Amino acid sequence: MKSFPITLSLDVSEQILNEYIQGIGWDDLQYVTFLKFHQDSLEFHLIFNRVMASGEVIDLNCLGAKSQQYDVLQKSLINIIKKEVRSDALSLS
Numbered sequence: 001m002k003s004f005p006i007t008l009s010l011d012v013s014e015q016i017l018n019e020y021i022q023g024i025g026w027d028d029l030q031y032v033t034f035l036k037f038h039q040d041s042l043e044f045h046l047i048f049n050r051v052m053a054s055g056e057v058i059d060l061n062c063l064g065a066k067s068q069q070y071d072v073l074q075k076s077l078i079n080i081i082k083k084e085v086r087s088d089a090l091s092l093s
Helices: 010-023 067-092
Strands: 031-037 042-048
Touching: 010 031, 010 042, 010 067
Parallel strands: none
Antiparallel strands: 031 042
């Protein structure tokens, strides 16, 4: 992710990732996230537990980023940017 119109704090990054994880429907899985902040971009890696709470295992064929997941990530980012812009506008008035 590059060239953001908002400051990428840890809180904002967590909001983007939480919305993305909910968007792909894996919010019921355990996961760990590694974040790396660069001057003008954010790099993140997500590692999910393939075992669901019910004990079922996610098939390996379901794994791997597809265009739909990138679309969800883009939507998550846009939603966070809109929230931040609205918040900034309210604080200026």
